[in-house]
Amino acid sequence: MTWSWQYENSAGEATGTSEAFDQRSEAETWIGTSFEDLLEDGVEQVRLLQDGTEVYGPMSLRPE
Incomplete structure (x- = not known):
């Protein structure tokens, strides 16, 4: 089982994906430290994927 992030632009179009993570917690920690660079x-915005299937999203990377 792998976890990854699908990257999207402001129109909601997929623009890429992150590296694969073995644990959900690793993926969530990574996005928390990488969102500014992204x-x-x-x-x-991003979507969390488990083996290519959406778990949740879209999640904006902009502070509320």
Whole structure:
């Protein structure tokens, strides 16, 4: 079982994916430390995927 993030632009179009993580907690920790870099690269929102199936999202990377 692997976990990854699907990157999306402001229109909700997929623009890429993160590396694969073995644990959900690893994926969630990674997004918490990487979101600012992703925003600088044009990623506006993400979806968490488990083996390619959406678990949740879209989740905005912008602070509320």
